[in-house]
Amino acid sequence: MKEVNMAEKPNILSTVPEMDYMEKAPNIDAKEFQKVIDSRRSVRVFDGEPIPEKVVNRCLENALLAPNSSNLQPWKFFWVHSDEKKKGIVKACFGQSAAKTASELFVVVASTGTWKGHAAEMVALLKKGGPDIPKLAIQYYKKIVPFVYTLGFLGVLGFLKRFLYFFRGLSAPIIREPVTRGHLRLWAVKSTALGAENLMLSLRAYGYDSCPMEGYDSKRIKKILELPGDSSVVMVVAAGKRVKGGIYGPRIRFDSGRFIEKV
Ligand SMILES: Cc1cc2nc3c(=O)[nH]c(=O)nc-3n(C[C@H](O)[C@H](O)[C@H](O)COP(=O)(O)O)c2cc1C
Secondary structure, eight states, X not given: OOOOOGGGSOOTTTOOOOOOOOOXXXXXXXXXXXXXXXXXXXXXXXXXXXXXXXXXXXXXXHHTTSOOGGGOOOEEEEEEOOHHHHHHHHHHTTXXXXXXXXXXXXXXXXXXXXXXXXXHHHHHHHHXXXXXXXXXXXXXXXXXXXXXXXXXXXXXXXXXXXXXXXXXXXXXXXXXXXXXXXXXXXXXXXXXXXXXXXHHHHHHHTTOEEEEEOOSOHHHHHHHTTOOTTEEEEEEEEEEXXXXXXXXXXXXXXXXXXXXXXX
16 A cells, blocks of 8 residues: 655645735845844943833834744743842842843743633634635634644643654654643743844844843742743843943854754
């Protein structure tokens, strides 16, 4: 009997919906973009002058434009305003100078508990889009998303899915994760970290600097921000304008040939 190759069978991911929609890509000044990339450095001492609210809001909005898995937006960006909370977070960051001197502090959080509600919201929004919205998209959020992300009570469904995926995967490509809470956390953290990068690059583009930090006591930060149990603190981002001595030397990277491989 001939083996069936699932990868070659039409499925929800391989089917291109018939749509008459186009977004024109604007011309970009690549040199300016390169300047943003090159000049983003981790700055550990800031001038402490507040960043205009308009700029911060724009940078935070840009963070939310990062690509994210299934568009389920598993993130939250806390802009820490209260002096008391700021003090607590600086302490939780072990008093790192980037945190201590920051003009603004952001706590970037990934959530594993919001996907279900967000999927339902996506269905509602897609339905509002009218008859032109491909049925496949709605089906994706109604059927595929719950199947893939539900781990069940005590992770029992995840455990069962591990076997299902293993056996189905013997003959065809199959999704393998998430089947554990760790996988689900990784899923949320991946997208959220991209949001953090958007935030930092946006700050640079608007003339400000940043420092991502994971040197912190996550338990204390969760307590200060009263985060629910499904939250993971992905990064604390300090922001402001650099001062002399705020960058600890020229940028160091290993030879790119070690990390970029044409295969
Ligand atoms: C996830 C993550 C965690 C980091 N944690 C800290 C930190 O706790 N304190 C700090 O001073 N820098 C921290 N950094 C900054 C790195 O040290 C820095 O990105 C690296 O040395 C490269 O320098 P560059 O950002 O100037 O290119 C962190 C960076 C990332 C991406």
